[in-house]
Amino acid sequence: MFKVLVVDDDSDLRLSVASALSEGNYSVDQASNGEEAVNRVRAGRYNLVLLDVNMPQMTGLEALREIKAHDPSIIVIVLTAFSNVRDAVDATRNGAYNYLEKPIKADNLVYMVDKALKAHNMVRSVSLAAPVFRLQNGQDFVGQSNEMKRIFSVIDKLSQVETAVLIRGESGTGKELVAQALHFNSPRKDNRFVTVNCSAIPENLIESEFFGHEKGAFTGADQRKIGKFQYADGGTLFLDEIGDISAAMQVKLLRALQTKRFTPVGANREIEVDVRIVAATNRNLEEMIRTGHFREDLFYRLNVLPILLPPLRQRKNDIEHLVRHFIEKFNQQHGKNISGVSEAAMDLIVSHSWPGNIRELENVIEHAFVIESRDEIQSSSLPASVSGSHGEDADGVTEAGLEDADGILPESLEGAPLSIETGFRLDINHLDFQANKEEFERQFLISALKAFNGRINQTAMHANIPKKTLLRKLEKYGIRAREYSRQD
Ligand SMILES: Nc1ncnc2c1ncn2[C@@H]1O[C@H](COP(=O)(O)OP(=O)(O)OP(=O)(O)O)[C@@H](O)[C@H]1O
Numbered sequence: 009m010f011k012v013l014v015v016d017d018d019s020d021l022r023l024s025v026a027s028a029l030s031e032g033n034y035s036v037d038q039a040s041n042g043e044e045a046v047n048r049v050r051a052g053r054y055n056l057v058l059l060d061v062n063m064p065q066m067t068g069l070e071a072l073r074e075i076k077a078h079d080p081s082i083i084v085i086v087l088t089a090f091s092n093v094r095d096a097v098d099a100t101r102n103g104a105y106n107y108l109e110k111p112i113k114a115d116n117l118v119y120m121v122d123k124a125l126k127a128h129n130m131v132r133s134v135s136l137a138a139p140v141f142r143l144q145n146g147q148d149f150v151g152q153s154n155e156m157k158r159i160f161s162v163i164d165k166l167s168q169v170e171t172a173v174l175i176r177g178e179s180g181t182g183k184e185l186v187a188q189a190l191h192f193n194s195p196r197k198d199n200r201f202v203t204v205n206c207s208a209i210p211e212n213l214i215e216s217e218f219f220g221h222e223k224g225a226f227t228g229a230d231q232r233k234i235g236k237f238q239y240a241d242g243g244t245l246f247l248d249e250i251g252d253i254s255a256a257m258q259v260k261l262l263r264a265l266q267t268k269r270f271t272p273v274g275a276n277r278e279i280e281v282d283v284r285i286v287a288a289t290n291r292n293l294e295e296m297i298r299t300g301h302f303r304e305d306l307f308y309r310l311n312v313l314p315i316l317l318p319p320l321r322q323r324k325n326d327i328e329h330l331v332r333h334f335i336e337k338f339n340q341q342h343g344k345n346i347s348g349v350s351e352a353a354m355d356l357i358v359s360h361s362w363p364g365n366i367r368e369l370e371n372v373i374e375h376a377f378v379i380e381s382r383d384e385i386q387s388s389s390l391p392a393s394v395s396g397s398h399g400e401d402a403d404g405v406t407e408a409g410l411e412d413a414d415g416i417l418p419e420s421l422e423g424a425p426l427s428i429e430t431g432f433r434l435d436i437n438h439l440d441f442q443a444n445k446e447e448f449e450r451q452f453l454i455s456a457l458k459a460f461n462g463r464i465n466q467t468a469m470h471a472n473i474p475k476k477t478l479l480r481k482l483e484k485y486g487i488r489a490r491e492y493s494r495q496d
């Protein structure tokens with residue numbers, strides 16, 4: 009049961025709002041002015057407040073401020089006369105969820121209240137269920153899968169020791185974020201976190217980048233320069249893309265790691281530093297050792313405490329939460345008020361394989377964010393790589409009548425026909441490309457379904473087409489998968 013407070017000086021309006029909401033899962037209280045509203049909110053836990061903007065004494069905007077100050081999670085929907093829409097827009101900038109124009113239509117009211125509470129409930133359950141690491145630099149590290157919970161606890165432990173850590177994982181899995189989390193949770197957090205991107209520095213400059221140089225050490229060295237090792241003294245040095253450093257640098261780096269000492273280029277004395285080393289790579293270092301491209305001794309020096317970040321496709325539990333996290337982030341950045349993602353869009357997002365991992369997810373959400381005109385991200389706003397739709401809209405697809413009982417595991421092709429007749433014939437008198445493409449698609453789908461016994465998952469997998477897209481296409485062509493299952 010959600011607790012709703014209706015605030016308006018017009019008692020008829022309060023009654024009609026209360027009666028419109030009486031059929032839902034709400035308990036509705038009333039207040040006739042801003043002050044009473046604020047007192048009630050302070051005294052009891054409300055989920056949502058419907059607030060008139062134009063009231064005598066305390067205005068709606070003032071009440072809004074007080075309510076939000078008391079509990080920022082309370083949803084406030086502003087009620088406004090048409091002539092006051094400006095105030096309502098102001099209110100949404102100050103934390104109101106949305107506004108409703110008077111006279112209030114019961115349908116609109118119920119719809120908006122339902123939706124607001126649904127979105128809100130999601131945020132709440134997510135924030136209760138999911139641990140979030142807030143780094144001191146303001147970054148949030150999000151994850152609720154068992155894999156990520158385990159990594160959070162590893163980070164907790166490893167941040168308290170001085171030993172080198174090697175973070176491994178595919179591109180975009182959050183390796184740099186882990187490195188930051190290690191630093192900002194460690195006793196070194198008030199000193200610097202310094203990143204060296206080993207793959208981005210030209211070979212002739214890398215030694216100076218690491219260790220610094222004296223004035224005149226080489227052509228162009230017109231000033232003395234402090235290297236990253238020294239700059240990170242007392243803090244953490246993050247060696248990103250460590251798999252990309254040259255053989256010559258590997259030797260020098262190993263020596264610096266072993267002795268905590270190094271000699272700047274062109275200098276004749278050693279410098280001693282106190283740095284904690286965290287390294288990261290997405291390369292297969294064991295294979296590089298085997299082929300002679302990475303030193304085994306350096307590997308063991310760095311790999312004392314390894315952290316392996318699983319790819320996003322192996323922790324799909326995190327996707328919904330990450331999506332919410334990025335939506336909140338972009339709402340702030342772009343000054344929008346997107347409430348979430350449609351169910352169909354979320355299905356597509358969850359079933360995508362995310363080869364670019366979290367970075368790809370973040371980019372996809374930002375892309376959708378920028379082009380979405382509604383207040384919820386729809387499938388049509390997702391890039392084609394995720395929706396598989398190449399511009400078509402997947403919302404509203406139902407699976408009714410298309411249920412498939414097969415498992416998710418791939419089935420071998422053993423026993424399947426070697427080739428499939430599609431029955432597609434090109435009529436020389438009807439060469440229209442679009443019409444033929446559709447006919448080909450239809451025949452293709454029927455033939456593929458026949459080959460896989462009418463099973464949706466198998467067909468989708470072997471044809472390399474997202475299941476949702478397949479279902480949508482079957483619906484478009486009126487194909488019933490069930491009709492192609494052999495009863496053997
Ligand atoms: N668990 C997470 N919670 C929130 N944001 C995340 C999470 N993991 C990654 N990100 C975000 O995804 C993006 C990619 O992360 P990061 O740069 O740490 O990946 P990486 O593994 O270092 O990638 P690469 O190998 O390509 O350098 C960043 O913007 C980061 O903030």
Ligand SMILES: [Mg+2]
Nearest residue numbers: 183184248288
């Ligand atoms: Mg990185």
